[in-house]
Every structure is written in structure tokens, then in C-alpha cells.
Amino acid sequence: MNPATGDPARRSRPAPRGTASYQRKRAVKACQVCRARRTKCDNLKPSCSFCLKVGAVCIQSAEDLSSFDPASLKILERLDSLEQLMRSSLPATDEQGPPAKKRARPTTSHVDPPEAQVGGTRVDVSMVLPPSSEEMLSWSYSVDDTGTLELQHGTPQHHVSSPPGLVAVPEDPRLVKALLDNFFNYVHVKNPILDEVSTRRMVLGKAVEGLGFDWSPESCLALLICALGSLATPFGPSPDTMPGTAAYAHAQAYFQAAQKRMGLLFVAEDIIAPQCFFLAGVFMMCNFQSTKAWRYFVQALVGCQEFKFLTNAPGRPDQLDETPHQAIYWSAWKSEREVRGDVRRPDFLVSDHDTRLYPSFFPTPPAPRADAVRMPLMEADQTREQISWYFYLAEISLRRLTARVSAEMVAMMETHASRHMFLESMAAALSSYEAQANEWQASLPPCLSLEAPPEQDDVCRFVLRGHLINLYETLYWPFLAVFLDEEGLGLQTGALNAFSEQAQRGLENHMARLLVNKAGYHHRHHGTDPLLRSCSRTALTLLAMSRTQGARGGGGLSQALHLLAFWSPETDRYSEVRVTLCRGLAEAKSHNYRLRGP
Structure with missing residues (x-):
């Protein structure tokens, strides 16, 4: 310290490390x-002496590195x-700037061979089979297509709870008989899993003969039949089954009562347990609750696993005894497979195009029963039963x-390296x-002919x-998908023209779907x-x-809306689809797209 000033002695700051x-x-x-060789460079332009001598590309940095230390x-x-x-290590396409807007595709587990980049893009499942509407909503056709709405994957509705003020199930014999008729005429005809004679006798015995609905599995089955019969109507609009109607309230009351009796079904080993679970799934499908229906x-399918015809050695089962078992097994199997593709649960991802799990047999139509003489079916009922099995x-x-x-x-x-090769x-x-599709259609009996x-x-x-x-949609989808995404449009004009005819057939099939299904737009049923x-x-x-492509279809969009x-x-699952279609129609009007009716 300096004694004169009292300040510390001024010393220079230590040199940097x-x-x-x-x-x-x-x-x-x-x-x-x-620099890589760590040799002196004479910095000649445009190439230094060493690079000129060995034929290397001389890259001289324009950056001034004089201020940098050796480290x-x-x-x-x-x-x-x-x-x-x-x-x-990156693909060549990644170095060419950001890609054009494409639709999002799921990641595939297979590794493409080196020749996969020759003759077109690689192929994935979304180019081969029709995707879900949820996946299509992720395609980036426009910045504002889907808005900011959050897609609802469930059906958060509250209609299945028991309606206020309705505490008891209706047991009026006349009402129960009418519900029985509705069930067998409009529900059971599509999935003939019950013996009509014995089932009618059992249900009428509960109601007409004053036995009432007890806590037995048979009462659970009877209540489910009444619940579905309350919602079942002839083919066409079903305004009398909408929420707020008496039929809808009765259906919910019957189903609530049936649910209270399902506990014993989980330990039951006879056929009535899978029958009840299947009909409960059908009821949930009628109420737009596909996840609960799938459960x-x-x-129901679990309850079928102990059936003898599934566990016995190969051979023809007893047709008379096994017909109802085969029927409920097939109905539960195909319904679970259909709904599984919709709910998409992690441990149940086997897709519907996997044929390895398909049952190797067809259910056998019922033979005449001896006890049917005591309560025979009318001729019209026999005709309906025959048609139902033809349909089944x-x-x-x-x-x-x-x-x-x-x-x-x-x-x-999976066997073709490029999309173009697959399409060919x-x-x-x-x-x-x-x-094959035409052959199937030609094999239909006259009562189911599609010629009309x-x-x-x-x-x-x-x-x-x-x-x-749906089958034709699957056949034409690979060609139609070419015209829907940027990768497909990247093919040469000649390649696109080669598949335009098939794509046009696919487009016409889509428009035919809206026309054909129009009759069932307001009909409540399993499907x-x-x-x-x-x-x-x-x-x-x-x-x-x-x-x-400027394709027509505006009338179809309005019908779908x-x-x-x-x-x-009753379901807000399709709310984002509605928003997208509304914006699409509005955009078409403002930009004068060619959206003509089909």
C-alpha cells in the first residue's frame, strides 16, 4: 500500500490463461x-500448389481466423x-431445403433397400390401404384446413345414463312383445346368434307370465333384447329413437338394468354369457360408443374360447349342437375386428388385412329343432330367418x-422397391x-341381389x-392416393397418366358411396x-x-356435412371433420373450385 495516498499499489492484471x-x-x-494435413499452404488462387498437384478441390475459407488462438x-x-x-449420414434430399407440404405418414419398421430410391418413392401402408379420417386430417393440404380444434377420439356423451325420473324398467307384456318383434325383425336379422323360438319363450315368460326380471343371466339377456328392440326400427329414418323420445328412454332403462346383472356373466361358462356381452356391444354401437362396444x-370373444368346436381336434363338429356356438363366435370375432381398427389400442394392433387369424370355417345354418313344433314360427318369420342366414x-x-x-x-x-413398381x-x-368381387356379387341369392x-x-x-x-375403395386407393400427395404428383406425367383411369374409378366409387348410403343417413343401427x-x-x-385436381364432388361434401x-x-368425434369440410366448401366458393355435385 502506498503510504502517501493510502491506495493499493498499482499492478498490472495477470495475463490471460x-x-x-x-x-x-x-x-x-x-x-x-x-489444414487437415497440417502442412503449410501457399494460399495461391484459385487453388494452392498442393491441391493443384493432387487434383483436390481447394476450399479456402473466406472467414478471417487471424483472431483465433491455436486451441x-x-x-x-x-x-x-x-x-x-x-x-x-443424411439422405441427399435433406440437403435440398425444406420439403414441400406432404401428408404425414406413419413410420415403418422395415429398412428400404438401396434401389428403393430408383424409379420413385418408397411405399408405405398409407399409399396402399385407405387411411382413417383422423390420419387424413393430419395431411397438410392447407395451413388453415383443420384449425386449432382438438380432435376427440372418444365419444364423451352422457346419453347412456339412466334418464331422470325413470327408475323402473317397463314390464308391460304388450310392450315387451312388440320389442321382441322389433328385435328379431331389425336387429337379429343381421347377426342370428339366438334361437328365436326358445328366446321368445324365455322373454315372454319373464314378462307375460308374471315371472319378472330377476337377477339371472336369462333376465340380463331378456333386458338387452328389450333395450335393442326399443331402438330398432324398419330401415329408414329413425326419428322416434332420438334422445328425448320415450323409446330412447326405455332403451336406456332396459340397458341400465341389464348392466346390473352382468357381474355373474364373467364367471358363467355357458353360451348365454357371450351372447349377452355381444348384444351389449351392439347396443353401445347404436349409441356411438365404439370404445365401450369393443370392450x-x-x-364376448373371450367367453367363446372354451367352446368345444374350437378346442377339439380337427374335424366336423356336430352341426345341430354347435350352430349357436359358431354363430356367436363369428359375430363376436368379426365385430371385435371391425371396431378394433377404429379404437386402435396399443396391445391390439393386428390390422384387418391380416388373414392369419380368420376362422377357417363358416357358421352352419340351424337345422329344424324338435321343440319348434310346440311354438312354430310363422311363414314370414321362417322366411326372415332364412334371409338372415343368407345375409350372415x-x-x-x-x-x-x-x-x-x-x-x-x-x-x-413389401416386395417392391418403389411406388411406381408397386402401382404397375x-x-x-x-x-x-x-x-373376384363380381363373382361374389353374382353368387348372392335373389333375396339379396344387388342388381336392383x-x-x-x-x-x-x-x-x-x-x-x-369398401372393397372397391381398397382396390382403387393406391391409384387415387397418387393424385393426393406431393410425392405422388412428383412422378412423371406419363406415369400419372398410366394410372389415371384407375384413379377415376376410385373417385367415382367414393361418390357412389355417398349416394348409396344416403338412404341410411338417419337410420340408427349397429353400423x-x-x-x-x-x-x-x-x-x-x-x-x-x-x-x-379440381375434381367434382361438392354435392357429396354437402351431403356428408x-x-x-x-x-x-350424440357424438362429437367428427367435429373436426365438419370444420374441415365447412372450410373446404367456403374456400371453394371464394377460389371458384370446381365442386360440382356427383
Whole structure:
């Protein structure tokens, strides 16, 4: 300390750590090659002497590195090496700037072969099989297409709870008999899992003979039949079954009472348990609760696993004894598979195009029963039972055909390196698949023939015609998808023209779906929610085609909007689809898209 001033002695600040072992001096502006070799560079332009001698590309940095010390230069050198390594590991397309707007696709687990980039883009399942409407909503056709609404994957409704003020189930014998007729005429005809004679006797015994609904599994089955009979109507609009009506309130009361009796079914080992669980799933489907329906269908299928015809050695089972067991097994199996693709649970991801799990047999129609003499069916009822089994077998055969064709298409996808090669192979096989669909249609009995106009369809022909349209949608989707995304449009014009005819057939099939299904837009039944799903996919496809190709379909979009709006009080699952379609129609008007009616 300075005694005169009292201040500390002024001393120079210690030198920085980096200058302790060497003096900073101007860094040499060596080219990258010489820098990597750690040799002196003469910095000649445009190439130094060494690079000129060996024929290397001389890259001389324009950056002034004179202010960097040797340690910093070493760090920069390592960073340059790391950058080169990362660039060499990325696909070439990633270095060409951000891609154009494409639709999001699921990640595939397989590794593409080196030749996958030759002749087109790689193939994934979304190019082969029709996607869900949720996946289509993720396609980035426009910045404001889907807005900011959060997609509802469930059906958060409250209609299934018991209506206020309705505490007891109706047991009026006349009402129960009418509900029995409704059930067998309009519900059981599509899934003949019960013996009508014995079932009528059991249900009427509970109501008419004053036995009442006790806590037995039989009462649970009777209550489920009454619940479905309350919602069942002839094919056409069902205004009397909407929320707020007496029929709807009765249905919920019957179902609530049946739910209270389901506990014993979980330990039951006879056929009535899977029958009850299956009918409960059907009721949930009628109320747009597909997730809960799937749970019931799974439980019904679990209850079928101990059936003798599934556990016995290969051989023909006793047709008379095993018919109801085969019927409930098939109904539970196909319903669970159909709804599984919609709910998409992590441990149940086997897709519907996997044929390995399909049962190897068809259910056997019932033979005449000895006890039917005591309570014979009327001639009209016998005709209805015959038609129901014709329909049942026809629907099963069509489902198996669709699954087999889908599996072959996926196998074809996995064996072709590029999208163009897959499309060529699919185009060659298309006529064979169309012939199989025509053969199935020609094999239908006269009572289910699809030759008549759709306006004359009853509910069975309506359902079969819809399933056939689903098959054709699967066949034409690979060609239609080419015109819906940027990758497909990246193909050469000649390649696009080669598949335009098949794509046009696919577009016409989508428009036919909206026309054919129009008769069932307001009809409540087991398949109403699947109808909403397929029509939503069609409407989004038409909207996408109108933007990329100027295709017609505006009338179809309006019809689909009307369908979704009609059922919106009971399910908000399709709210984002409605928003997208509304914006699409508004955008079409403002930009003068060619959205003509189908």
C-alpha cells in the first residue's frame, strides 16, 4: 500500500490463461486440405500448389481466423469434421431445403433397400390401404384446413345414463312383445346368434307370465333384447329413437338394468354369457360408443374360447349342437375386428388385412329343432330367418375376400422397391381382384341381389352394398392416393397418366358411396358409426381431390356435412371433420373450385 495516498499499489492484471504458454499471432489462412494435413499452404488462387498437384478441390475459407488462438482453431477443425460426418449420414434430399407440404405418414419398421430410391418413392401402408379420417386430417393440404380444434377420439356423451325420473324398467307384456318383434325383425336379422323360438319363450315368460326380471343371466339377456328392440326400427329414418323420445328412454332403462346383472356373466361358462356381452356391444354401437362396444365384443370373444368346436381336434363338429356356438363366435370375432381398427389400442394392433387369424370355417345354418313344433314360427318369420342366414354368410365371405385382397396388396407393397413398381404390379392384378368381387356379387341369392337400384334396398342389401363399396375403395386407393400427395404428383406425367383411369374409378366409387348410403343417413343401427367413418373419409378424399385436381364432388361434401351434423348431438368425434369440410366448401366458393355435385 502506498503510504502517501493510502491506495493499493498499482499492478498490472495477470495475463490471460491462454497466453501463458504461447504468444498470439496471426493464424495462417490455410485451405481446408492443407489444414487437415497440417502442412503449410501457399494460399495461391484459385487453388494452392498442393491441391493443384493432387487434383483436390481447394476450399479456402473466406472467414478471417487471424483472431483465433491455436486451441480455438483446433476446436473449429473438429467441428468441421463433425459437420462433414453428419452431412454424409443424411439422405441427399435433406440437403435440398425444406420439403414441400406432404401428408404425414406413419413410420415403418422395415429398412428400404438401396434401389428403393430408383424409379420413385418408397411405399408405405398409407399409399396402399385407405387411411382413417383422423390420419387424413393430419395431411397438410392447407395451413388453415383443420384449425386449432382438438380432435376427440372418444365419444364423451352422457346419453347412456339412466334418464331422470325413470327408475323402473317397463314390464308391460304388450310392450315387451312388440320389442321382441322389433328385435328379431331389425336387429337379429343381421347377426342370428339366438334361437328365436326358445328366446321368445324365455322373454315372454319373464314378462307375460308374471315371472319378472330377476337377477339371472336369462333376465340380463331378456333386458338387452328389450333395450335393442326399443331402438330398432324398419330401415329408414329413425326419428322416434332420438334422445328425448320415450323409446330412447326405455332403451336406456332396459340397458341400465341389464348392466346390473352382468357381474355373474364373467364367471358363467355357458353360451348365454357371450351372447349377452355381444348384444351389449351392439347396443353401445347404436349409441356411438365404439370404445365401450369393443370392450364388450372382446369379452364376448373371450367367453367363446372354451367352446368345444374350437378346442377339439380337427374335424366336423356336430352341426345341430354347435350352430349357436359358431354363430356367436363369428359375430363376436368379426365385430371385435371391425371396431378394433377404429379404437386402435396399443396391445391390439393386428390390422384387418391380416388373414392369419380368420376362422377357417363358416357358421352352419340351424337345422329344424324338435321343440319348434310346440311354438312354430310363422311363414314370414321362417322366411326372415332364412334371409338372415343368407345375409350372415354373404357378409362373412365378403369380409374374408376383403381381408385376403388387402393382405395380398400389403405383401405386394413389401416386395417392391418403389411406388411406381408397386402401382404397375397392382394395375396388372386389378382385373383379377375386380373379377373376384363380381363373382361374389353374382353368387348372392335373389333375396339379396344387388342388381336392383339402391333405392329399393332393405337393410341387409344396404349393408352388403356398403361393404362391397369398401372393397372397391381398397382396390382403387393406391391409384387415387397418387393424385393426393406431393410425392405422388412428383412422378412423371406419363406415369400419372398410366394410372389415371384407375384413379377415376376410385373417385367415382367414393361418390357412389355417398349416394348409396344416403338412404341410411338417419337410420340408427349397429353400423351407423362405421357409416359415419367411411363417409367422412370419402368427403375428405373428395375435398383433397378438388384442391389438387379440381375434381367434382361438392354435392357429396354437402351431403356428408348433413350426415355428420344430424348425429352431432350424440357424438362429437367428427367435429373436426365438419370444420374441415365447412372450410373446404367456403374456400371453394371464394377460389371458384370446381365442386360440382356427383
